[in-house]
Amino acid sequence: MSYASLVEYFAKIEDLPIPVNTVLERICATTDHKDLRLYPVERHNKAFRGAFRRLAYPTGKAYSHEYEIVCQILYGKDLPEEWKRLVIVKEALHVFDPEGNKVDTPEKVRKLIPQVITPDLRGAPFLPAIDDYLGVFRAMAVLLPRHARTKMKAAVDAGTRTPTEIADYVKLPDYYVDIWLDQGAEAEPQLLKGR
Amino acid sequence: MREMEQLIDLLFPKEGPRLEDLKFFEGERPVKIEDFCAEAHAAFVQVDSGRAKPVAGLDEACTPVHVDKFLKSS
Numbered sequence: 613m614s615y616a617s618l619v620e621y622f623a624k625i626e627d628l629p630i631p632v633n634t635v636l637e638r639i640c641a642t643t644d645h646k647d648l649r650l651y652p653v654e655r656h657n658k659a660f661r662g663a664f665r666r667l668a669y670p671t672g673k674a675y676s677h678e679y680e681i682v683c684q685i686l687y688g689k690d691l692p693e694e695w696k697r698l699v700i701v702k703e704a705l706h707v708f709d710p711e712g713n714k715v716d717t718p719e720k721v722r723k724l725i726p727q728v729i730t731p732d733l734r735g736a737p738f739l740p741a742i743d744d745y746l747g748v749f750r751a752m753a754v755l756l757p758r759h760a761r762t763k764m765k766a767a768v769d770a771g772t773r774t775p776t777e778i779a780d781y782v783k784l785p786d787y788y789v790d791i792w793l794d795q796g797a798e799a800e801p802q803l804l805k806g807r
Numbered sequence: 808m809r810e811m812e813q814l815i816d817l818l819f820p821k822e823g824p825r826l827e828d829l830k831f832f833e834g835e836r837p838v839k840i841e842d843f844c845a846e847a848h849a850a851f852v853q854v855d856s857g858r859a860k861p862v863a864g865l866d867e868a869c870t871p872v873h874v875d876k877f878l879k880s881s
Contacts, residue, residue, distance in 0.1 A: 627871035633864040649861040653853045655834075659846035662832035667824035681827070686850050686859075693867060699832045700865055706830045714828040718815045721829060725811070725844065730837045744830045760874040767878050781877050783869070 613642035615708040615750065615807040619800070623758040629783040630755050632697050636704055645707040647682045650700060652689035660728070662687040662699035664706040666714075683707055694783050702751035708807060713743040746803065752792040753800050756782055765793045810844035817851055 613621075618638065622630060640646050663686040668679035685703040687696055715724050720740060727741035756764075767773040779789040792799075818826050831847070838846075853859035 626874045628874060628877075629869055629871060631865075631869045631871070632867060636864065650863075650865065651854050651859045651861055653850040653859045655846060656849065657838055657842050657846055658835045659838040659843040660831045660834045660850075663847065663850065664828065664830040665818075665826065665851070666828040668827050669824045679825070682824070684854060686854065687832075696865060697867065702832055703830065706828060709828055709830075715830065716825075716827050718819055721815055721818060722811065724829070724831070725847075726840055728831045728833055729840060729843050740830070747830065748832070763874050763878060773878065781872070783867070 613639075615705060616804045618642075618705075618708075619753050619757075619804060622754050625757055626760045626763075628756075628760055628781065629697070630757070632700050635701050635754055639704060639707060643707060645681065645683055647680070648704060648707070649682065649684050651684060651686045653686050655688045655690060658688070661691060661695060662703050664703040666706070694779070694785050697755065698748065698751055698784055698788065701755055702747045705747060705750050705754070709740075709743065710806070713740045715740045748788060749792070749799060750803050752784070752788055752796065753803060755784055756789065756792050756796070758796075758800065761793065761796050765797070768793055808841055808844070810841040810848065814844045814848045814851075817848055817855070 621638065622635075636648055640648060665684045665686070667682045667684065669682060671678040671680055683704075685700055687699045687703070691699065715721055723738045724741050724744070727738055728744060764773065764778050768775060768778070775790040775793055776786050778793065779786040782789065818829065834843075
């Protein structure tokens, strides 16, 4: 399964919130990524909310170059529930990262980190960092899916619901719900391209 | 920068698993690169040392309600 087909699978779901575990189970059931591990971690200066680390372990079989893939999803154990939901799904969706967007060398780590921290430090475009930035909106496309989003956007436009009420309902951060209701229809097709 | 190199040493050990991808979700406030690297290093140490235990899934109080029902209740 690709990212685009995952989005299509959830697009028609109108019973919300979508449980995070349902998304994780869907990824494990339909991709080669069978080992997704969630780690709640302690944070001290709130430098990041979450992280994704994909590791390849040699199987140890003689004359074999086979590896077992493990994907670790770290998230702040102190985060509010709505942030945990968004962070975990955003990080889990990195299993779909194309080869060219993977950060797998020390040099790429040195380039990625300054661009994660603050837009002020964004220098020459670095594709994996751009992909990391867009990842949160890829998660919104799954957790606030198309059909329901369309109905809720209409309710906001009609003044019968506020983005904050919708954020409470879908258990996602206000900030991203507001953006996704406003921009999702236009942004989603761009996020699905090539995925 | 010492913190960055410590993080890189942890992520690319001479023996053991190979790093295939790494990504982050930005934090609540801007920090210096060295503070970010120190926090990331501390988090991965929690995982690698076994101090942070993997959980089976997110324990969330989640009772889905149909969007039409939610919108009608306004």
